Amino acid sequence: MIIVLKNDLKEENRKTLRRFLVDLRVEAVPVTTITQSLLVVVGKCGELTREEIRKHSSVARLIDVDRPYKLASISSLKTKTKFKLGENITIGNKKIVIMAGPCSVESKEQILNTAGEIKKTGAHILRGGAYKPRTAPYDFQGLGKIGLRFLKDAADKNNMPVITEVMDIRDIDTIERYTDVFQVGTRNMQNYPLLKELGKQKKPVLLKRGMWSTYKELLLAAEYILVGGNENVILCERGIRTHVPETRFTLDLNAVPYLKHETHLPVFVDPSHGTGRASLVRAMSRAAVAAGCDGLLIEAHLDPRRSVSDADQAISMVELAKLIKEVRLVAKAVDRI
Amino acid sequence: MIIVLKNDLKEENRKTLRRFLVDLRVEAVPVTTITQSLLVVVGKCGELTREEIRKHSSVARLIDVDRPYKLASISSLKTKTKFKLGENITIGNKKIVIMAGPCSVESKEQILNTAGEIKKTGAHILRGGAYKPRTAPYDFQGLGKIGLRFLKDAADKNNMPVITEVMDIRDIDTIERYTDVFQVGTRNMQNYPLLKELGKQKKPVLLKRGMWSTYKELLLAAEYILVGGNENVILCERGIRTHVPETRFTLDLNAVPYLKHETHLPVFVDPSHGTGRASLVRAMSRAAVAAGCDGLLIEAHLDPRRSVSDADQAISMVELAKLIKEVRLVAKAVDRI
Amino acid sequence: MIIVLKNDLKEENRKTLRRFLVDLRVEAVPVTTITQSLLVVVGKCGELTREEIRKHSSVARLIDVDRPYKLASISSLKTKTKFKLGENITIGNKKIVIMAGPCSVESKEQILNTAGEIKKTGAHILRGGAYKPRTAPYDFQGLGKIGLRFLKDAADKNNMPVITEVMDIRDIDTIERYTDVFQVGTRNMQNYPLLKELGKQKKPVLLKRGMWSTYKELLLAAEYILVGGNENVILCERGIRTHVPETRFTLDLNAVPYLKHETHLPVFVDPSHGTGRASLVRAMSRAAVAAGCDGLLIEAHLDPRRSVSDADQAISMVELAKLIKEVRLVAKAVDRI
Amino acid sequence: MIIVLKNDLKEENRKTLRRFLVDLRVEAVPVTTITQSLLVVVGKCGELTREEIRKHSSVARLIDVDRPYKLASISSLKTKTKFKLGENITIGNKKIVIMAGPCSVESKEQILNTAGEIKKTGAHILRGGAYKPRTAPYDFQGLGKIGLRFLKDAADKNNMPVITEVMDIRDIDTIERYTDVFQVGTRNMQNYPLLKELGKQKKPVLLKRGMWSTYKELLLAAEYILVGGNENVILCERGIRTHVPETRFTLDLNAVPYLKHETHLPVFVDPSHGTGRASLVRAMSRAAVAAGCDGLLIEAHLDPRRSVSDADQAISMVELAKLIKEVRLVAKAVDRI
Numbered sequence A, B, C, D: 001m002i003i004v005l006k007n008d009l010k011e012e013n014r015k016t017l018r019r020f021l022v023d024l025r026v027e028a029v030p031v032t033t034i035t036q037s038l039l040v041v042v043g044k045c046g047e048l049t050r051e052e053i054r055k056h057s058s059v060a061r062l063i064d065v066d067r068p069y070k071l072a073s074i075s076s077l078k079t080k081t082k083f084k085l086g087e088n089i090t091i092g093n094k095k096i097v098i099m100a101g102p103c104s105v106e107s108k109e110q111i112l113n114t115a116g117e118i119k120k121t122g123a124h125i126l127r128g129g130a131y132k133p134r135t136a137p138y139d140f141q142g143l144g145k146i147g148l149r150f151l152k153d154a155a156d157k158n159n160m161p162v163i164t165e166v167m168d169i170r171d172i173d174t175i176e177r178y179t180d181v182f183q184v185g186t187r188n189m190q191n192y193p194l195l196k197e198l199g200k201q202k203k204p205v206l207l208k209r210g211m212w213s214t215y216k217e218l219l220l221a222a223e224y225i226l227v228g229g230n231e232n233v234i235l236c237e238r239g240i241r242t243h244v245p246e247t248r249f250t251l252d253l254n255a256v257p258y259l260k261h262e263t264h265l266p267v268f269v270d271p272s273h274g275t276g277r278a279s280l281v282r283a284m285s286r287a288a289v290a291a292g293c294d295g296l297l298i299e300a301h302l303d304p305r306r307s308v309s310d311a312d313q314a315i316s317m318v319e320l321a322k323l324i325k326e327v328r329l330v331a332k333a334v335d336r337i
Helices: A011-023 A047-055 A108-121 A145-157 A169-178 A192-199 A215-227 A255-262 A271-275 A278-291 A317-333 B011-023 B047-055 B108-121 B145-157 B169-178 B192-199 B215-226 B255-262 B271-275 B278-291 B317-333 C011-023 C047-055 C108-121 C145-157 C169-178 C192-199 C215-227 C255-262 C271-275 C278-291 C317-333 D011-023 D047-055 D108-121 D145-157 D169-178 D192-199 D215-227 D255-262 D271-275 D278-291 D317-333
Strands: A002-005 A028-032 A037-041 A059-063 A083-085 A089-091 A097-101 A125-127 A162-165 A181-184 A205-208 A233-237 A267-269 A295-299 B002-005 B028-032 B037-041 B059-063 B083-085 B089-091 B097-101 B125-127 B162-165 B181-184 B205-208 B233-237 B267-269 B295-299 C002-005 C028-032 C037-041 C059-063 C083-085 C089-091 C097-101 C125-127 C162-165 C181-184 C205-208 C233-237 C267-269 C295-299 D002-005 D028-032 D037-041 D059-063 D083-085 D089-091 D097-101 D125-127 D162-165 D181-184 D205-208 D233-237 D267-269 D295-299
Touching: A011 A028, A011 A037, A047 A059, A097 A108, A097 A317, A108 A145, A108 A317, A125 A145, A145 A162, A145 A169, A162 A169, A169 A181, A169 A192, A169 D169, A181 A192, A192 A215, A205 A215, A215 A233, A215 A255, A233 A255, A255 A267, A255 A278, A255 B278, A267 A278, A271 A278, A271 A295, A278 A295, A278 A317, A278 B255, A278 B278, A295 A317, A317 B317, B011 B028, B011 B037, B047 B059, B097 B108, B097 B317, B108 B145, B108 B317, B125 B145, B145 B162, B145 B169, B162 B169, B169 B181, B169 B192, B169 C169, B181 B192, B192 B215, B205 B215, B215 B233, B215 B255, B233 B255, B255 B267, B255 B278, B267 B278, B271 B278, B271 B295, B278 B295, B278 B317, B295 B317, C011 C028, C011 C037, C047 C059, C089 C097, C097 C108, C097 C317, C108 C145, C108 C317, C125 C145, C145 C162, C145 C169, C162 C169, C169 C181, C169 C192, C181 C192, C192 C215, C205 C215, C215 C233, C215 C255, C233 C255, C255 C267, C255 C278, C255 D278, C267 C278, C271 C278, C271 C295, C278 C295, C278 C317, C278 D255, C278 D278, C295 C317, C317 D317, D011 D028, D011 D037, D047 D059, D097 D108, D097 D317, D108 D145, D108 D317, D125 D145, D145 D162, D145 D169, D162 D169, D169 D181, D169 D192, D181 D192, D192 D215, D205 D215, D215 D233, D215 D255, D233 D255, D255 D267, D255 D278, D267 D278, D271 D278, D271 D295, D278 D295, D278 D317, D295 D317
Parallel strands: A097 A125, A097 A295, A125 A162, A162 A181, A181 A205, A205 A233, A233 A267, A267 A295, B097 B125, B097 B295, B125 B162, B162 B181, B181 B205, B205 B233, B233 B267, B267 B295, C097 C125, C097 C295, C125 C162, C162 C181, C181 C205, C205 C233, C233 C267, C267 C295, D097 D125, D097 D295, D125 D162, D162 D181, D181 D205, D205 D233, D233 D267, D267 D295
Antiparallel strands: A002 A037, A002 A059, A028 A037, A083 A089, B002 B037, B002 B059, B028 B037, B083 B089, C002 C037, C002 C059, C028 C037, C083 C089, D002 D037, D002 D059, D028 D037, D083 D089
């Protein structure tokens, strides 16, 4: 259960309420979001107790939740989460939002040329990695801060918002200056210190599902960010580890309608990692939209064969343009734009 | 490599050709399909040897295949496999074919009433199990032969073809009299004696993917049927076993575009087993069609909560009708019907 | 719950008891094993009803089981299942039993020479496949009946019992003449018609776990055999499909202590398939015994590199002899022989 | 390939060598460990080039490695990695080392009493968590710094070294003061910033395998630490995510002999997380030692049912004492102590 406090409550009133709860033997964790003050009740709470709390002068309303993810649960909010990126793009709205770009920012020219081409395809947000999580320490680790600058410049010149990955708490402030959305990669879905720090940020977070994780674990990871006060979390299905050797990961689209039933948060899909094969990306993008997702994250490269990382799954600009056209048709068929 | 023999070859000519191959040290397995006589070359075969074979008077043409699934491979046939069921339905054509019905035939009335309702929703083929593979020996094992008769009668009265599962070699002849398509369940995907016997049948086989299997293993299982001469095999993705506890299985839609690239066989999807949750079936049906499948296999029940088996995943007739409408819209968006 | 009937009950008494149960609204399935007549109660049964049944003159005793696998459950039998193979070997006793031999019977000489060498290593039972489940129809399918004869002759000359795989119901009678234990392979763990037929046999069955299956599903598959009256079932862990690419399967040794707590049936381990790598077989054999298994199934070949099937996982006779020595030492450390 | 430099080389000589390599078009990453200076060659390197490098006056020797994990590979070191903890314990030696303790430090008394009991069982190292990675933000997150102090005091009073988990880069310095070994949990196996920082530490690191990871990915994660100069890494198998619902994770003991063949690093096993069931921990500890591991990490609690976290898998002190006795017997059987 969540206790939503009245706005503009004095610290004095809060203390009184807390003492009142202690007397009722109700344990509650205070959570302050940008718009609300909440008390998240940890244990169970009988009907009578509930009645008493509801009547308390400092309480606005009670939200009943039987899920361990209280803030992420669909029952905690009456409306779906929506928020703006840049001037024209709204996440969580009827429009399917396309984030596209190369796996890594490789050079100033590469990302500038790419951004122009990406813009032409009709994609909305530019993605690109400056800090790369690489399996081996000898692999290209990204350009770092200079890469961020190249990325931001390229996006600005094309009037596109930016999404880029954050792996290290110490980079948050730097990245914040250059990005519009923080991306948390699959390997960091349960990096709790990172999630907690991102909970204190104002810019939205796209949280990729851990390749090992259940839906509940994904929602609980989002809860770490929400509980910190950052309400703008996008969940992203990106494939799980299974026994199937023919694809890099198994894209689990069951997650899309499941999550849409369980949470008010927007749900995106990354078919590039979720298949690991460029030849499957278009079909699985169409499928993701038909399943009900709110947006896509696509790896696209000017010359996919020369991508310095993830070359097998990046698609060309021609393919991306086709993909976006096809996705639009499917979007209409499922009453989206 | 596959050697396609000329039609109407005499046994004498065949023998000469085989001796000729033995001299060339080429090992080849003779395979007779309904329309063609083939020799499937097992090992490798150099360019010169190939040239000699091509010139032989009994040889029509050579098919180059580098996959272990020679007949199932897309390179073995110039066109996609298509075949008729009943008078009006063609599998493998532009039209998305819907097979729907209850998990089990429960009684004469149940299946008759169901069939009428299924027909009204616009579904094309009636499914229903008379012999059920059940995890526990104490669970309902199906009505057997009498169930087949109920199923066939119900389908006939509604002018629908029938699909039903075969588990036991000894039932093939009986089932053949009542069904239009043999269904091989996930647990039997590598039941090789069963596959071999179905290879001798004339009626089509819908082969469900083993919940543990790779794409290659599915194609090789189909190969067992094709090699016996039965060319009408439908592949069916139905979910794999993964770590995800929230769904019964993980529907692996990556399989759809992958298989469509690899084989000329039609590819169906079973979102009922592939999710195990009625609430996810419609969304995943839309996704399957958007991914490029040729048809769907749906569990539908007059009163899902009272289904004697698989109650959690069966949808109602109202839901089925909605599903078919939605699927039609998505089909058009991807240039299907 | 299981109702154990008194011995030598007349059909009349049975009928009276069944009517009595119908009046109590208790549904029960009659099961006749070689030594006992049982009624397996399918639904739940209150304390009072239970008391009434217990007092009935035809009832010997009640066995309380809360598991769906009633006969396989450890609560259904007071002692662990033990049985003799040949004159000297007892399965399920303190002694760790080693079954070893080639994947396939390749020729008369091969299996005869192999059997002699296997015997020298100290292994107890000769394994070898005459009917092989092969992923591709073009792979070597086994020598069939003649292979069985070679295998039996080789075993007889060395005074060893035989274990060999059965895949096809139609082969049961033939195989029965040549084998001492029927082996059911992983792909057939849920081939229910086959399990039911083996339930009618008198010779023991070694049932391999499906590479996709849970422990409960394995126990329920065993239940299919037990319920038919064949009480001598050996369970065999042989590896599951996981995401790990470095081994062919992941040997799940957790299954060993779990199953030993849950069932009275003997539990064997197949580290050859469970690793797919000859270099890991010795270590995992030691581990399996330390975990509490009752025996091992090992692929061994006179010249592993020339094995016609599964060459990567077969070990040499020298390795097998070492393995058995090491396993003996571990057996003693865990109070086995 | 790795170039081992001569000791006490001047910076001048290093520069000359680097220029020499640039001329040969050989890309090499300099790595300085506590005992050696290395140049890790990233790309391929022909035989002639190799010969030239070998002759260079600054080069001590070349290590050929064909694995992406160059420093972790068994071919990079002639001897197994061994190091001391405290005065009497050596990791990587013949003796099986037991690390045991509660999941979380709960209070001063709890950890003090526990440490005394743990010591009596014969375990060598005290484990306990002060910073806990918890799936939900509302779960107990550990006592933090004060917990570290309680843990260290309890260990000191019993003359035991300490192991505790680090999740956050910012905690490294604090934890370093209280622990003898840094533990990296499964969720952080690919937290590269954390691994890089631990590579700069002098105290050893126990690196738990990601529950999704392959063996190669585990070795590459270790490589991140080794490449930073910290040579004392312990690998720890702790179970992977599979479809099996009866255990919390599937303990993958295949990893033990595989890793012992591939790397010189010590390999530990955590059967507590690897089963998630207290009743399986003793059997799987014996199995792990029989498979060849160098030590165990066990969750033990004074009153397992009252553990504030992971209660299902913690064993009692009586069980731990039994476990250690059993493990000693198995250790002797496999020529360990």
